[in-house]
Amino acid sequence: MKLNLQYYPEPKLTFGYDQKTADPRDGLILFGPHEPLSPFKVKAGVVATDEGLTAYKEFVERINKPIFSTKTIYGKIKDDEVGRPSFPGFEAVFGVKWSPIPEIHKPLLQNIIDGNLEEKNKKKRTQSLVDLYLERIVRATNDDDAQVNIWFIVIPRNLYFRCKPGSAGKDLSAGTKKFLMSAQQGQSSILFPGEENYVEELQRLVDTSSDFHHLLKARLIQEKISTPVQIILDSTLRFRDKYRNKPLDENMKAHLAWTQATTMYYKFGNLPWKLADIRDGVCYLGLVFKKTNQVMNSSTVCSAAQMFLKNGDGSVFRGNIGLWQGKNEKEFHLDEPSSHDLLAMALDDYNDKWKKFPDELFIHGRAKFSDDEWNGFQRAVKERNAPTNLVGIVIKDTGGFKLFRDVEGEPSNYGVMRGMALKINDKEAYLITRGFIPRLNTATSLEVPNPLHIQITRGNTDIDTVLKDVLALTKLNYNACIHGDGLPVTLRFSDVIGSILTATDNFKTEQRKFMYYI
Numbered sequence: 001m002k003l004n005l006q007y008y009p010e011p012k013l014t015f016g017y018d019q020k021t022a023d024p025r026d027g028l029i030l031f032g033p034h035e036p037l038s039p040f041k042v043k044a045g046v047v048a049t050d051e052g053l054t055a056y057k058e059f060v061e062r063i064n065k066p067i068f069s070t071k072t073i074y075g076k077i078k079d080d081e082v083g084r085p086s087f088p089g090f091e092a093v094f095g096v097k098w099s100p101i102p103e104i105h106k107p108l109l110q111n112i113i114d115g116n117l118e119e120k121n122k123k124k125r126t127q128s129l130v131d132l133y134l135e136r137i138v139r140a141t142n143d144d145d146a147q148v149n150i151w152f153i154v155i156p157r158n159l160y161f162r163c164k165p166g167s168a169g170k171d172l173s174a175g176t177k178k179f180l181m182s183a184q185q186g187q188s189s190i191l192f193p194g195e196e197n198y199v200e201e202l203q204r205l206v207d208t209s210s211d212f213h214h215l216l217k218a219r220l221i222q223e224k225i226s227t228p229v230q231i232i233l234d235s236t237l238r239f240r241d242k243y244r245n246k247p248l249d250e251n252m253k254a255h256l257a258w259t260q261a262t263t264m265y266y267k268f269g270n271l272p273w274k275l276a277d278i279r280d281g282v283c284y285l286g287l288v289f290k291k292t293n294q295v296m297n298s299s300t301v302c303s304a305a306q307m308f309l310k311n312g313d314g315s316v317f318r319g320n321i322g323l324w325q326g327k328n329e330k331e332f333h334l335d336e337p338s339s340h341d342l343l344a345m346a347l348d349d350y351n352d353k354w355k356k357f358p359d360e361l362f363i364h365g366r367a368k369f370s371d372d373e374w375n376g377f378q379r380a381v382k383e384r385n386a387p388t389n390l391v392g393i394v395i396k397d398t399g400g401f402k403l404f405r406d407v408e409g410e411p412s413n414y415g416v417m418r419g420m421a422l423k424i425n426d427k428e429a430y431l432i433t434r435g436f437i438p439r440l441n442t443a444t445s446l447e448v449p450n451p452l453h454i455q456i457t458r459g460n461t462d463i464d465t466v467l468k469d470v471l472a473l474t475k476l477n478y479n480a481c482i483h484g485d486g487l488p489v490t491l492r493f494s495d496v497i498g499s500i501l502t503a504t505d506n507f508k509t510e511q512r513k514f515m516y517y518i
Helices: 024-031 050-063 090-094 111-117 122-143 157-161 174-184 195-205 212-222 249-266 336-352 371-383 462-474 492-502
Strands: 004-007 044-048 105-106 150-155 229-235 282-289 300-308 314-323 362-364 389-397 421-424 428-431 450-459
Touching: 024 090, 024 249, 044 050, 044 122, 050 105, 050 150, 050 249, 090 249, 090 450, 105 122, 111 122, 111 157, 111 492, 122 150, 122 212, 212 229, 229 249, 282 336, 282 462, 300 336, 314 450, 336 371, 389 462, 421 462, 428 462, 450 462
Parallel strands: 044 105, 044 150, 150 229, 282 362, 362 389
Antiparallel strands: 004 421, 282 300, 300 314, 389 450, 421 428, 428 450
């Protein structure tokens, strides 16, 4: 077997004045957002206790001022070291005014929240608290004269920890939860070949109807609340660690400010950045299967897909609900009619936006596509006489392989550079997406990271094209303002969106804008 190690340069992003940089924070500081909103003013509605409202006001005052990153992993920044970018202030970056005084405050009493938290049944407990918050937004939308362009849902830490997802019937142990989080981030040091199947099984155990965030998002969409919503912990507003409730250092405060600011800006409907060099006429779908909460049959799942166009925006689709379990009990596959309907929605959505069908459509999944699935996808293309080259890509975050590098003869703790790929053949490769980043002089993972295993399983295209695209799609996470993510956005949010789609029974909506789901 002939192996080929190759480096792919860091993809560039486009910002204001059509200027390009690799790090979104650099681009926003130097050139402003790709789609400016100015003149614009944040008109926030806040649902919170009195203590939560105070935390919100203090947060807005703080985020409108510079927050300096004063440390690197080595300590104080020296002349020859590179620090993570400081945050200049919300208005300074985006040209948007944000007053700490909200347009609307819908109060909640902490003792009412605590009373609901005493409910022993997790599903009932979560649903009652979602009702409590939702009722205030619905009433304000229907009755208040004041208009808002974003809602802040401020939740106490005890609500967050009491309304997190668990397995059907019992909670996952603390150790199992820690393992699952670590594995999802590609940082587990005990993830051996084949253990990724165990991780996927744990993910399917999660009952999303007992997750406050997912259930509230689903209910808001069902209620047709058109104003974007930001759900945030009161401890986060105070720049404190949500687990230990300790103050963040200045470096992490700047990171939090960047993340919250870009997420909110995207929810106003404008892109803070877009990919610079994605080809015209190409789009990407992420396919996911999530267990519904309607019945205990583990074969009943929902399929969801996202379409990410060249500008970095996305749409959300929900497929049919049915028994999609395949021959391998840990894999799910659509039947032909359902795969046809799902891709037909995506193609028509693309055509509505761009007045033509895509030249190339890449479907990203975690399992090889079955014959029935692929036949349904192809039929949707043929019926529309679309000139679309359809390609199926399987992407797995695997722990079965690592790359190491030496620095002056000594092993490096940071692994190889992000963008390195080990090509197995013209259909298969391993891609490093969490490696060492020269711009930051560090890596974005705590340990030598796992690469992505990428394989072309259907259709024909060049493996170099696929690897470059996947690397580029790791830079579209508007929910976290970072240099690059570990997963392409097609798969990063597919699980989150699938969880929202299945958080409540009989979910029906025409809302396809991606910003309402993050």
